[in-house]
Amino acid sequence: MLVSAALLATGCSSSDQGSSSSTAATSSTSAPAPAGGNQLEQNYQQVIAQVLPSVVQITAAQGLGSGIVYDGKGDIVTNAHVVGTATNFTVTLANSTKPLEATLVGSYPDSDLAVIRLTNPPSGLKPAAFADSSKVAVGQITLAMGSPLGLSSSVTQGIVSxxxxxVSEPQTADSPGATIGNMVQTSAAINPGNSGGALVNLSSQVIGINTLTAVDPELNGSAAPGIGFAIPAATVTGIADQLIKDGKVTNSGRAALGVTVRPFFDANFQPAGAAIVTVVGGGPAAAGGLQAGDVITKVDDTAVTSPSALTTALAALSPGDKATIGYQRDGKDQSAEVTLGTL
Structure with missing residues (x-):
């Protein structure tokens, strides 16, 4: 499902959920809070105590963001749009007010992920634990941690929606934009400054990196309350491990067709497809018989009216998936069965 979303650094002020109390007309003694409420509150506090020390504030050239301590060597994972084009940063740990210097390890804007490294990592860094993304389920309670609006070590709560x-992120001055698949939607508040922070379950595991929030076009592009998105843990660890090891990504885990394309317009100058400019030899499109000059109009049942629509359709699939590509050649509709490769 495509969601039009504005790229916003996440960070939220949390709203406390206390247990309700009642006071009798003849007594000033409040009724005790339900035991279940107390237990949930204790669970929240325990998770916050365990995970918040792993969440940091990052100051980059274009502003503030958040990050997650990835290992004891000083590697910190965050969003690519947080680091932008900068290579040097300052990082503030949750248990300190002293800014630490950090440098860029690598960035992968296609998945909006990056890794930076502390120049002189202090002892006692607490790396976060990452969850099994396949076990994330709708209804699970989540806590979003980060530095919204510069308010470091802030926490909000919600559920996996x-x-x-x-989700497609718009292009900005600091980010080329990206279309990212398999994201986690959450009702936990995500605000500017929270990007790169942690979305956490009640087992004190990071299930994703807070990345953006949806915008409501009926509210002049204002953030839509309670609709935020996080890059899943499996994508985070897969990309981060490659950036740390090689400084680049050689296996994105994203599906690719093996073509370069340009916009195509119909006789009424309306967007009508993605015209193939080049086909990678031996790639999925070549194996399916597609050629330069063909106009891609569908991926399975999803209409393709532009190159960005093709990117979005492929982002919902995985390498090795079989897909039916609808296309036009010399004005005639045709289709090809392809096995998708890796971006």
Whole structure:
């Protein structure tokens, strides 16, 4: 499902959920809070105590963001749009006010992920634990941690609202934009400054990196309350491990067709497809018989009217998936069965 979303650094002020109390007319003694409420509150506090020390504030050239301590060597994972084009940063740990210097390890804007490294990592860094993304389910309670609006070590709560979302981020001066598949949707508040922070379950595991929030076009592009998105833990660890090891990504885990395309317009100058400019030899499109000059109009049942629509359709699929590509050649509709490769 495509969601139009504005790229916003996440960070939220939390709203406390206390247990209700009642006072009798003849007594000033409040009724005790339900035992279940106390237990949930204790669970929240325990998770916050365990995970918040792993969440940091990052100051980059274009502003503030958040990050997650990835290992004891000083590697910190965050969003690519947080680091932008900068290579040097300052990082503030949750248990300190002293800014630490950090440098860029690598960035992968296609998945909006990056890794930076502390120049002189202090002892006692607490790396976060990452969850098994396949076990994330709708209804699970989540806590979003980060530095919204510069308010470091802030926490908000919500639930997993949906999984498997495909979301497009807009292009900005600091980010080329990206279309990311399999994202976690959450009702936990996500605000500017929270990007790169942790979305956490009640087992004190990071289930995703807070990345963006949806915007409501009926509210002049204002953030839509309670609709935020996080990059799932499996994507985070897969990309981060490659950036740390090689400084680049060689296996994105994202599906690819093996073509370069340009916009195509119909006789009324309306967007009508993605015209193939080049086909990678031996790639999925070549194996399916597609050629330069063909105009891609569908991926399975999803209409393709532009190159960005093709990117979105492919982002919802995985390498090795079989897909039916609808296309036009010399004005005639045709289709090809292809096995998708890796971006």
């Amino acid at each position: 949906a999984t498997g979302r495909t």
